[in-house]
Amino acid sequence: xxxxxxxxxRTFAIISHPDAGKTTLTEKLLLFGGAIxxxxxxxxxxxxxRARSDWMKVEKERGISVTASAMTFEYDDHxxxxxxxxxxxxxxxxxxxxxxxxxxAIMVLDAAKGxxxxxxxxxxxxxxxxxxxxxxxxxxxxEGRDPFDLMDEVEQALQLEVTPATWPIGMGRDFLGCYDLFxxxxxxxxxNKERREEGGILCQGLDDPQLDRLLPESAVKRLREEVEMARxxxxxxxxxxxxxxxxxxxxxxSALNSFGVRELIAGVGKLAPPPxxxxxxxxxxxxxxxxxxxFVFKIQANMDPKHRDRIAFVRLCSGHFTRGQKMLHVRSGNxxxxxxxxxxxxxxxxxxxxxxxxxxxxxxxxxxxxIGDTLTEGEQLSFTGIPSFAPELLQRVRASxxxxxxxxxxxxxxxxxxxxxxxxxxxxxxxxxxxxxGALQFDVLADRIQSEYNIPVVFESSGLYTAxxxxxxxxxxMKKFASENSGYLSDDHxxxxxxxxxxxxxxxxxxxxxxxxxxxxxxEQH
Numbered sequence: 001x002x003x004x005x006x007x008x009x010r011t012f013a014i015i016s017h018p019d020a021g022k023t024t025l026t027e028k029l030l031l032f033g034g035a036i037x038x039x040x041x042x043x044x045x046x047x048x049x050r051a052r053s054d055w056m057k058v059e060k061e062r063g064i065s066v067t068a069s070a071m072t073f074e075y076d077d078h079x080x081x082x083x084x085x086x087x088x089x090x091x092x093x094x095x096x097x098x099x100x101x102x103x104x105a106i107m108v109l110d111a112a113k114g115x116x117x118x119x120x121x122x123x124x125x126x127x128x129x130x131x132x133x134x135x136x137x138x139x140x141x142x143e144g145r146d147p148f149d150l151m152d153e154v155e156q157a158l159q160l161e162v163t164p165a166t167w168p169i170g171m172g173r174d175f176l177g178c179y180d181l182f183x184x185x186x187x188x189x190x191x192n193k194e195r196r197e198e199g200g201i202l203c204q205g206l207d208d209p210q211l212d213r214l215l216p217e218s219a220v221k222r223l224r225e226e227v228e229m230a231r232x233x234x235x236x237x238x239x240x241x242x243x244x245x246x247x248x249x250x251x252x253x254s255a256l257n258s259f260g261v262r263e264l265i266a267g268v269g270k271l272a273p274p275p276x277x278x279x280x281x282x283x284x285x286x287x288x289x290x291x292x293x294x295f296v297f298k299i300q301a302n303m304d305p306k307h308r309d310r311i312a313f314v315r316l317c318s319g320h321f322t323r324g325q326k327m328l329h330v331r332s333g334n335x336x337x338x339x340x341x342x343x344x345x346x347x348x349x350x351x352x353x354x355x356x357x358x359x360x361x362x363x364x365x366x367x368x369x370x371i372g373d374t375l376t377e378g379e380q381l382s383f384t385g386i387p388s389f390a391p392e393l394l395q396r397v398r399a400s401x402x403x404x405x406x407x408x409x410x411x412x413x414x415x416x417x418x419x420x421x422x423x424x425x426x427x428x429x430x431x432x433x434x435x436x437x438g439a440l441q442f443d444v445l446a447d448r449i450q451s452e453y454n455i456p457v458v459f460e461s462s463g464l465y466t467a468x469x470x471x472x473x474x475x476x477x478m479k480k481f482a483s484e485n486s487g488y489l490s491d492d493h494x495x496x497x498x499x500x501x502x503x504x505x506x507x508x509x510x511x512x513x514x515x516x517x518x519x520x521x522x523x524e525q526h
Contacts, residue, residue, distance in 0.1 A: 002320050002356065006287050007274045009358030011081040011315070013098055015126070016108035017116035021138040025108055025255040026084050029265055030073055032258075070313055070360040072343050078269040081360050085122070093389050093437050094298070097371065097419065099125050100386050101297040101315035101360065104132045104272040106264070107248070108255075111137050111144025111171065114153045123158055129385070130245035132273060133160070136264055141254040143172035147226070151234070151250060161241065163234045165249040166263055167227050169219050176219055178252050179206070179227065180263055182237070186211060189259055243273050275358030278317040280374070280381040285317050287357040292319030292327065294361075295383040296373045299418040310414070311342065311362040312369040317383070321355045327375040329368065330382060336375065338363055370494070371419045372524070388523040391422045391435025394464040394500070395442060398431050400456040408432070411453040416493035421445055424467065424490035424498050427482075433490060433500065434459070435467050465504060468519035470497045477516045485510070496523070 016022040071082045083102055085095040099105070105126050107119060126133055137150060144150075151162045166178040166187070177188040186201045203210055206227055211220050241247040251267060253260015275287035278295075285293050298313040321341070329336045342362040343352040355361050363369060372386040399408040412432050416423035422435035436442060442459050449457050469492075472478040478497075482489055488500050499519060501507035511519050 002290065003288055005320070005356040006358060008077065008079050009081065009275050009356060010078055010104070010268055010272050011083070011102050011275060011358045011360065012104045012106060012268060012272060013083040013085050013102045014106045014108060015085055015095070015099075015119065015122040017110070017113075017119045020108045020110040020113070020116070020119070021255045022084070022108050025106075025136065025138065025261065026071070026082065028255050028258050028261045029080075029082060030071060032075060032262060032265055070362075072360070075265055076269055079359070080265070080268070081358065083360065094419065095122060096125050096389075097297050097386060099129065099131060101295075101313075102131065103274070103276045103358065104134070104268070106268065107133050107135045109135060109137050109150065109154075111139045111150070111252075112142060114145060114150050115157050120157065127158075127245065132243050132245050132271075133248045134165075134264070134267055134271065135162070135248045135250045136255075136260070137168075137250060137252045138255050140168050140171045140175050140252055140259075141257055147250075147252065148230070148233075151230075154248065154250075161235055161247040163237045163247065163249055164227075164230050165237070165251050165267060166253070166260060167223065167230065168252040169215065169223050174219075175254070176215060178260055178263075179203075179223060181227065181231075182249075182267075186214065187260070187263065188214065189254075189257065239271065242271060275317070278383060279385065280383045282381055285381070285383075287318050289318040289357075290320075291377045291379065292321045292325065293317045293374070293376045293379070293381060293383075294321075294327075295375070295386065296363075296369050296371055297386060299369065299371060310367065310418075311364055312373075314361050314363055314375060316355055316357050316359050316361065318357045319377070321352075321359075321361065323353050328378050330374040330376060330380060331370070332368070334368075336363075336365075336368070340364060367414070367417060370417055384524065386524070388419070388422070389437060390467050390469070390521045392437055392466065393439060393442070394424075394433055394435045394462045394467065395459040396431045396462045397434050397457055397459050400458055404455050405430075407453065408449070408455050408457065411449050411455060413493050415445065415448070420448075422467065423493050424500065426490040426500070427486055433462055433464065463502065465501045466507065468499045468501070468507065468521065469523045470499055471518040471520060472516060474516055477514070481514055481517060 014022050014026060069084045071084065073080050083098050085098050107123065109115065109119065135154060147168060154160055155162050165182050166180050168178050169176040175189060177186065179186055184203050184205055186203050201210065206224050237249055238247060242249065249267065249271065251260055251264045253264065255261060277284050277286045294314045294316040296312045296314055300311050300313065323338065323341060325338055327336050327338060341352045352361050374382045399405050409432065412423045415421055421441060424433040424435065426433060434445065446457055446459060449455050485499070490498050490500055492498050499510065501510065
């Protein structure tokens with residue numbers, strides 16, 4: 001039973017540069033999965049027009065995804081767990097952690113722009129983890145670049161073998177549809193947007209006379225020439241090479257017009273790997289094992305503004321989980337009874353009665369769970385590869401109203417536990433220091449602290465260059481270091497000591513002067 005359920009699971013993320021159409025694609029996938037009735041593009045204007053997956057107030061106002069949300073839906077005898085990742089580069093750390101929880105990814109490219117800066121960054125993360133990638137070339141309803149040109153760019157820039165799964169027939173105003181090369185079907189654009197696109201016309205290869213009947217002569221001629229050329233230039237699709245992360249199949253379409261989305265989701269079901277084995281410090285955990293294990297890859301506070309709630313997103317790595325189950329919280333050694341775990345449909349949540357390896361469940365908690373924590377049925381395990389990055393931008397933060405300083409401390413601690421920012425409490429001096437990876441995060445934080453905790457705040461320059469976590473096996477050395485550098489020492493929300501450097505010279509000379517201390521740029525979270 002457990003094997004069958006695990007094999008049905010597909011846990012994947014969508015990665016793209018902002019504005020390549022990721023949110024629209026997410027929405028259409030949910031539409032095909034029957035998870036939402038109407039996609040944003042056909043809903044009434046105003047409030048409802050924002051996509052279901054962009055739920056935080058800041059996202060609704062700016063139209064960008066800034067937190068990763070998880071959505072579960074069923075389609076064609078598979079259970080899909082889709083993790084939506086922030087497209088904006090200032091939120092790369094959240095995205096990085098989300099990619100630790102998936103087994104494959106869809107890379108969305110804008111047909112007119114190809115690979116953009118952020119796509120490349122996110123791809124590097126997938127490469128580090130050998131995450132298999134399916135490529136979706138979006139916006140074919142507008143004029144774009146030549147398909148060969150796009151495929152060549154992916155091959156050169158990302159060092160991936162490419163092979164087309166579908167092939168476009170025209171583009172922009174002349175976009176007629178695609179030919180499905182994997183299943184020999186002709187897929188025509190349905191100009192009537194109210195109806196869902198149907199399953200395509202089965203053909204006996206490209207020489208089928210049906211093509212001549214259904215398409216203009218020039219389009220058929222071009223299709224046959226291009227496909228012959230593509231088949232000659234590109235390697236044949238190989239499932240193993242794709243699953244090892246070395247080859248990407250190309251799907252073409254237009255998410256806005258729901259075109260090519262059905263083939264894409266069918267492709268994920270057929271090609272993408274079921275839940276993969278996960279590495280822990282102690283051993284490798286296979287998804288088919290009977291006992292339940294999982295790790296926290298994200299914490300989200302205040303998903304429901306009416307209730308002060310915090311939800312830990314847990315990726316199950318093995319076993320069959322049932323509601324009310326007792327789990328060992330390895331870091332603290334405490335038993336945790338999971339009374340009301342939730343499955344997500346973006347903002348809508350449903351109680352999860354059961355879940356299997358590969359699923360993402362939400363565990364409501366009051367601050368006990370942190371990013372990187374492992375949950376098991378009793379075994380001492382800690383999953384690896386969930387890092388924290390040293391922030392590149394540091395600012396002091398204070399409440400506009402000094403009477404609310406204490407409340408601000410609590411709000412910052414919650415935000416730090418979510419992993420949305422690093423919060424440092426200097427050992428000397430009062431104001432907290434907030435560290436982030438990208439400047440937009442300061443705006444988002446100010447907005448969130450104001451709207452969720454009702455504390456207006458001011459961010460001010462800190463005159464600091466960067467932060468480094470400190471590790472030292474000799475307590476005496478650490479004590480001596482602390483007394484000589486107390487002005488530059490602080491503690492993060494977990495109580496770990498952090499060195500705050502004024503500039504690069506300050507950091508380098510301090511490192512040279514204290515060879516017995518390790519200055520860490522990334523910190524593994526357990």
